[in-house]
Amino acid sequence: MDYKQLIIRGISYSQTQSGAYALLLEHEETHIKLPVVIGNFEAQSISLGLEKDIHPPRPLTHDLFSKFIVSANYELVSVIIYQIVDGVFFSNINFKNKVNDEELILDARTSDAVAMAVRFDAPIFTTQQVLNEAGILLELEDVSREEQTFSETVPTEDNLKSLSMEELQKLLDDAVKEEDYDTALEIQEEIKRRKKKID
Numbered sequence: 001m002d003y004k005q006l007i008i009r010g011i012s013y014s015q016t017q018s019g020a021y022a023l024l025l026e027h028e029e030t031h032i033k034l035p036v037v038i039g040n041f042e043a044q045s046i047s048l049g050l051e052k053d054i055h056p057p058r059p060l061t062h063d064l065f066s067k068f069i070v071s072a073n074y075e076l077v078s079v080i081i082y083q084i085v086d087g088v089f090f091s092n093i094n095f096k097n098k099v100n101d102e103e104l105i106l107d108a109r110t111s112d113a114v115a116m117a118v119r120f121d122a123p124i125f126t127t128q129q130v131l132n133e134a135g136i137l138l139e140l141e142d143v144s145r146e147e148q149t150f151s152e153t154v155p156t157e158d159n160l161k162s163l164s165m166e167e168l169q170k171l172l173d174d175a176v177k178e179e180d181y182d183t184a185l186e187i188q189e190e191i192k193r194r195k196k197k198i199d
Contacts, residue, residue: 049118
């Protein structure tokens with residue numbers, strides 16, 4: 001089957017479901033986007049998987065499963081979002097045994113599948129049918145508005161600019177201890193920006 005590769009475009013608050021997030025996946029060639037509604041835990045887990053520099057004090061479920069996969073001599077090859085029924089996406093995670101090349105396919109929630117894929121830098125695919133049924137074309141202006149809505153819950157760049165590096169590091173440590181990963185990611189970005197200026 002001719003699968004279409006997707007990239008993660010961003011995560012924003014869901015405009016339709018309270019307390020939920022929208023994971024935005026995009027087909028790079030056509031710029032068609034798939035908005036997938038996910039929970040708060042999955043949103044944090046995907047964000048942490050993308051941000052390799054932040055390590056929670058205790059392993060998240062997806063981190064634990066990732067370690068198990070590696071220990072069992074498997075590798076995560078790809079994720080395929082193969083179907084949508086009544087607004088629910090269905091996905092498979094494809095594994096391969098490093099010893100005997102045996103393939104293993106597991107059914108998974110799309111949010112869990114993506115959270116695992118980012119930890120292995122594995123590609124995410126879908127079918128043309130799913131793109132036709134659920135894909136939308138968003139203007140960049142609309143995407144920016146969604147990202148702005150998401151960023152309103154974390155410290156702004158202007159607020160963080162007034163703090164010293166020591167204060168930022170303390171805030172980062174506190175945020176990780178409190179498992180407030182959204183705030184931790186924002187602080188980490190400010191620290192990175194400052195280090196680049198120094199370099």
